[in-house]
Amino acid sequence: MTAGPAWPIAALLVGYPVWWALGFGGLSVIVLAVPMALILWRRRPIRVPHGFGLWMLLLAGYALSGLMLDELPPGTYGDLGPGRLIGYVMRLALYLALLVMVLYLGNLSERELPQLRLVRMLGVLFVTTVAGGLLGVFLPSFAFTSPVEMVLPGWVSENAFVQNLIHPTAAQTQKVLGYASPRPEAPFEWANAWGSNVSVLLVWFVVGWWVYGGRRRKAVSAVVVALAAIPVVYSLNRGLWIGLGLAVVYLVARVGGRTRLALCAATAAAAVAFALSPLASLVAQRLDRPHSNDIRAFTVSATVRAAAHSPFIGYGNTRNATGNHRTITTGKTEWCGGCGHPPLGSDGQLWLLLITQGFTGAALYVAFFLGAIRRHWRDRSPIGLAGVLVMGLVLLYMFVYDGLVTPLILYLVSFALLWRNTRSTA
Template sequence: MWLTAGYPLWWALGLGQFAFWLFAVPMVIELVRRHHAGRPLFLPSGFTLWVLFLVWSVAGLVLVGLTPAGALAGTGGMLGAIMRIITYLALTVLMLYVGNLSRTELSDLRIARALGWLCLATVAGGLLGTFWPYFEFTSLVEMLLPGSLAGESYVQALVHPSAAQIMDVLGYESPRPKAPWEYTNTWGNMLSLLLIWLVVGWVARGSTRRQLIGVTAIAVSVVPVVYSLNRGLWVGLALSVAFALVQLLRRGRIAAVSLCAGAVALALAAVLVSPLLDILQERADNPHSDDGRAVASAAALRAAGDSPVVGWGTTRAALGSGSSIAIGKSPECPQCGNNTIGNNGQLWLLLIANGWGGTLLFLAFFAQAAWRHRGDLSLVGSASLLSILLLFWYMFFYVALTAPLAVSMIAVALLWRRSREKTPTVVSTLESGVR
C-alpha cells in the first residue's frame, strides 16, 4: 500500500519509478517467508508466457552491441536494457505479491482506494502543471548524484520533479502537465487507468465525503486532460466510458446506463461551450508528432523484421527524424535529429527490443488473462479487466513502463486471486501456474 499511496512522496524524493524496485525487495522477502512457513505460492494462469517473455528479454542482451539497419551506430545502451529487465522483474514480484495475499489480508477495496488516492495526486499534479507549469525543485536523489550524471536528460526526467513539459505542439510553447510522473504521456496514461479505480474505491464504494471528493476530482480533471493535448488519452477515456456502458448492460443495469450517458453528455456540452473547445480544435489542426511517430514505428517494424526472434535487446536512435535526415537538432530545425526507435509506444519498444517472439509472448500473457476473466462482471472485476484492455490501446502511443504496466499487473493479480478464491479446492503452486 505504501508503494501506491506514497508515490507522490517517492516522486518528490526523486525515486520515481525506482520505488518499484525498492518495494520489490520486502515483497520478495514476504513471499519467501510465506513459502518457508508452509503456505503455497500461487502463480497466475498463463504465467509460463510471462516467464518466457522475461527469458526473451535477457536473451536479447546479446544483440545490444549490434546496429540494425536505419539506426545510429553505438546507440544501444546496455544499462538501459538491464534497467528495463529489472523493472519487468520488479513488476512480476508486485503481481505475485498482490495475487498471493488473500482478500482478507489485503482487500480489493483497499487496493482500489490506494489507486484512487494516487489518481487524486495525479489530478492535482495535472492542475499544478496547467496553472503553475514552471514549478520544479531539486530532489534529494538528484542532490546525491554526481553532477555529470544528474545533468543527463533521461536522468533528469527520472529524478528532477517538475510540474509540466513545455513543448511546441500548437505552433507556440505551451505546458503539458506531467506531475507526479516522468513525462506528460505517462501522466495521461496513468490518469486514464487511475480514474477507473477512483470510481470504484471512492465514488461507487465510498462514504459521502469520499464520493464528493471523487466526483469533484473527476470534474476538475477535464481541464488538465484537455490542456495535456493528449489525443491518445482523449480516445482512451472514450473507450473507457464505452466499456463501462457495455458492462452495465451485461449486468442489466439499464437505469445506470442512462445516468452515465446523461453525465457524459453534460460533460461534453460543458466542454463545447467553454474555452477548452478552442484548445481541442487547435490540437486537431496541429498533428505535431505524427510524422516522427510514423518514422519511428516503421523503423521498429524493420528492426523486428531483421531480428524477429529476440529483437535487438533495447532501443536505438534512428538515422534522422520525420522532419529531416539530419543527425542533430539546430535552431533552424528544432525537430531535426534522431527519433528514438521504440520510444513511441510499448508495442514499438517490444518489437525492437524483443522481436516478434517477445512481443507475442508479452501480449499473449495479458490477452489470455483478459479472456480468462471476461465473465467477472463485478465492479472490481470490470475495473481490472479494463485496466488490462487499455494496455492494448495505449501500446501504440505510450511506453507502459513503469507505473502504467504496474497497474495492469495489479489488475491481473486481482482477477486471478478473485477467481482462485472462488474455487473451493486449494491448488498447488505449479498446478495453478500451468493451467
C-alpha cells in the same frame, strides 16, 4: 498507511508523492520489491496466476536480448556505451520487480489486504495525479533537484532516460499548438505517462469512491473528477481522450438497467458542460494540429525495419535512427533546428518491444493481456468489469504510449486485482 505484510503496496501507491520528491518515482517499485520478495519467500509455496508464464517468458526473452546490445541494425547509429547499458539494466530490474509485485499481491489474503482497500489506494494515487496535473497547468515551470539526483554521479544522472525518472518536474513544454504548451506530467516521468496513468487510475477511483462509496465519498469524487477535466484537456493528449471515450462505450455496452441509464445521463451532462466550457476550444485546436503524426510514422516504420533484422530477441535497448521524418541529417544544425535522431521504440510499448525484444517479445506482451481479458470477461463484478477495461486500455495504449515506467506498474496492479477477484468470488 497499512500495517502488516501489505505495507509495501501502501508505501508504493499512497506514498508515491514522497518517492517522486525523493527522485525515485517509478523506480520505487524496484526498492519495494526487496521486502515484497522477502515476504513471498516466507510464504512458500507461492501461488502463480494463470497466464503468468507468458510474462516470465517475456522476462526471459529480455534477459536474452542483452546479447544484442552491441549490435547495430541498419538505419541506426551509435556505440555501446554507458547510456545503453544503464537503460537495459534499469528495464530488466523493473521487469523483475513487477514480477515480484504481482506474486506478492496475489499471495496476500483478503484479510491482509482487502480488495476494496487496494482499489482505494489506487484512488488515492488518482487524487495525487489530479493534483500533479493541476500543478503542471498552473505552475508548469515547477521543478527541483531531487536527493537521488544530488548523490548520483554525473555520468549517470545526465543520461536522458535516467534524468526523466529522477528529476521532478510539473510539466513537459512542447510546441504542440504552434506555441510553447505545457503538458502536465507530475508526479510521473513523462506527459504521456501522466495521460496513460490518469485514465487507468480514474477507472479504479470510480470503483472505489463512487460504486463502493457512501454519500460523502460520492460528493468528493464528483468534485475530483470535475477538476481532473482541466489537466486532461491541457495535456493535449489524444491517446488519453480516445481511451476515455472508448471506456465510456465499453461500460455502456457491458452494464445494464439503471446503471446504464445513469451512465448515459452522466455522460450527456458532462459532454454538454464541456462543450460550453473554455476547454472545448483547446481540444479543437489540438485536433486541428496533428503535428506528431509524421514523427510517429517515421519512427514506427524505422523500428519495424530494424526489428526485422533481429526478429526473435531484438536488440536489448533502443537505438537512434539516422535522421528523422524531415531530413537524413543527424542532429540539430544551424540551418535545421528540427533535425534530430529520435530513439526507435519511443512511440509506444509495442514498438519498444519490437526493437528491444523482437516480434517474439511483442507477441508475448499482447498474448499476456489478451489472455487476461479472455479469462476474466465473464466477471461482471465492478472490479471484474474495471479490470478487463484496464486490460483493454493496455492494448490500445501500446500503440501510442511507452509502458515504462509507471504505466506498467498500474497495468500489473490491475492484473493482480483481477487475479485476486477470481479467488474472492469463487
